[in-house]
Amino acid sequence: MSGGGGSGSTTQTQALPGYAQPYAQQILQRGSDLSQQQMPQYGGQLVAGLTDGQQSAISGINNQAGQQNPTLNAANSAVQGAVSNASTPYQTSNQYIGQNVQASQNPYATMQNPYLDAQVSKAQTDLTNQYKNGTAAQTMAQFRNAGAFGGSAMQQYQDQQNTNLGNDLTNVESQLRGNAYANTQQAAGQQAALNTQTNLANQSNNLNATQAQNALNSQNYQNAQGNALAAAGLAPSLNAANYYGYQQQLGAGQTQQQTDQNQLSGQYQQWYNQAYSPYQQLGVLQSALQGALGNGSQGVTTSTQSGGSGWGNLLGGGLALGGGLLKAFG
Known part of the structure; x- marks a missing residue:
């Protein structure tokens, strides 16, 4: 101051x-x-560049990203197929649909009994013989013993017996032929019932076979759709796997780069301390x-x-x- x-x-x-x-x-x-x-100026490298591993990984990732990916393409096709409901490849056919079983035919349902006439003749012959050997002989003996043989009373009695014999012969034939007819009708009825049961069984079998085929086709379709969508769901993971090696290589390169950077920083620090x-x-x-x-x-x-x-x-x-x-x- x-x-x-x-x-x-x-x-x-x-x-x-x-x-x-x-x-x-x-x-x-x-x-x-x-x-x-002059102020000190550091002329060394300050920032570590990309390593060979990093450059290789980056190049691989770029190439992979720019190429068509068959995994993703297949997944896309699978999804489109599932959306379009292309069920035709999953259709199956049941060979038993329409194959009807025929009812067995009863040969006795329409066949006439070839032994019927012989049976009728045999029965009538037996009755006639029984009449001759039994009733007729007894009548003659009865009237002969009574001293009325050949009289009108005997004739009336024989006429009545002959009428009874004729009725018996007719009844035997009617019974035998009626039984044969009844047996034929019973066989025909059984055949008709069997035919009806066979037709109903065929209808039921065809219905069951059709339902089974529809259920199988539906299940096949659902399985195919599910498999397609599941495969599409795996596509991102499979696609990511294509980059896994590059990511590992990139990580190793980053470790090497950090090591190089630490060395450069250490060299700069040494220069700084000295300068x-x-x-x-x-x-x-x-x-x-x-x-x-x-x-x-x-x-x-x-x-x-x-x-x-x-x-x-x-x-x-x-x-x-x-x-x-x-x-x-x-």
Whole structure:
């Protein structure tokens, strides 16, 4: 600080103590020398580039993404087939539909009994013989013993017996022929019932076979649809598997890249420590001087001189310069 004017003026200055002035001068000298030098510039590599593995993986992924994927194409076709309900390939036929079973024919249902006439003749002959040997003989003996043989009473009695014989012969024939007819009708009825049962069984079998075929076709269709959709659901996983090797290669390359980056960072740190060592040393010297002076305020002496002297201010500026250099490069 100065006051007054002219050559007779007095100047009040603040000066460092004597023990601090050599260090202040040293700070100024080092700062001056460093200011004359070019700032250190690191010429090495700072960022690690892609490794061969990364470049190979990226190239493979790009090629894979740009190509037609048969897995996804097949899945797309399967989905389209499921949506279009293309059920024709899943149709099956039942060979038993329409194959009717014929009822067995009873040969006695329409066949006349070839032995019927012989049976009738035999029965009538037996009755006639029984009449001759039994009834007729007894009648003749009866009337002969009574002394009325050949009379009208005998004739009437024989006529009645002959009528009875004729009725018996007719009844035997009617009974035999009626039984044969009844047997034929029974066989015909059984045949008709069998034919009806066979027709109903054929209808039931055809219905069951048709329902079984429809159920099988439906099940086949549902299975085919489900298989198609399940295959389509696996397509993304299968497609991702195509990239698995590249992803593994890319991960290994990233590990290598990080290792390279750590090495580059370590090399830069070594260069930095060496290149900026002078500035750090200057900062250490400045910090030591500031600590000794109590941040520049303790131990400073004040004097009044004639004329002007800026030495103290210059030293103070040197301290500020050293601190600025340390902050700029520390």
